[in-house]
Amino acid sequence: MDDIVQAALKKWPNVPHCYGWLALDARGDWYMRDERIQRAGPFPRVKGSRIDHDKLLGFIARNYDVDERGAWFFQNGPQRVYVELELTPWVWRLQPGGGVTSHTGRSVQVESAWLDEAGHLYLLTDLGFGLVHTQDMALAAEAVEAGRWMPQDCIAAKLPSLHGYQRRPHP
Incomplete structure (x- = not known):
C-alpha cells in the first residue's frame, strides 16, 4: 500500500466505506459506477465508465486488497472503496514462454487450474484465485496440452465460497 495512503488512514481513521462505485470486469478492466449508473442496473449488465487513466490504474493496482470477509477493495486514501467483481478478484494474463501476471501487473506462480461448465479457465496462484483472460486462451491451451x-x-457458482471471495460486497 502507498505511503500516502497509510498516512491518510492514520490521519482520518473513521471515513465511511464506499460500496457500488468501483467494479472489475472479467477482462481486468476497472469501471467507475456513479449514482446514475448504479440506478440504471447492476454490474456487469450496466458497467459504467471504464477507467483508462494510467496513473489512476497504477494507484488502484498498488492499493488493491482484500478484507477478512473476502471482500476486495481499493484503499483510496482514508476511504475503502469496495469492488464489485464480474467473476473473480484476479484476471490473469499469460505470457509466451509460460509467465503469468495479474491484471495489476504482479507476476505469479500457478498452483492449479480449474475449468467451469461454460469453459472459463481459472488459475489458483500464490497470489490468489482468478480467471484467465479470454485473449490468452491459446496460450492456456498450450500449457494444458504440454501437461503444465x-x-x-x-461449477462457477461455487467458486466464491470455495476460494473465499465476495462478488458483491455489502456493509
Whole structure:
C-alpha cells in the first residue's frame, strides 16, 4: 500500500466505506459506477465508465486488497472503496514462454487450474484465485496440452465460497 495512503488512514481513521462505485470486469478492466449508473442496473449488465487513466490504474493496482470477509477493495486514501467483481478478484494474463501476471501487473506462480461448465479457465496462484483472460486462451491451451496444467472441473457458482471471495460486497 502507498505511503500516502497509510498516512491518510492514520490521519482520518473513521471515513465511511464506499460500496457500488468501483467494479472489475472479467477482462481486468476497472469501471467507475456513479449514482446514475448504479440506478440504471447492476454490474456487469450496466458497467459504467471504464477507467483508462494510467496513473489512476497504477494507484488502484498498488492499493488493491482484500478484507477478512473476502471482500476486495481499493484503499483510496482514508476511504475503502469496495469492488464489485464480474467473476473473480484476479484476471490473469499469460505470457509466451509460460509467465503469468495479474491484471495489476504482479507476476505469479500457478498452483492449479480449474475449468467451469461454460469453459472459463481459472488459475489458483500464490497470489490468489482468478480467471484467465479470454485473449490468452491459446496460450492456456498450450500449457494444458504440454501437461503444465491439469484443469479440475468446477461449477462457477461455487467458486466464491470455495476460494473465499465476495462478488458483491455489502456493509
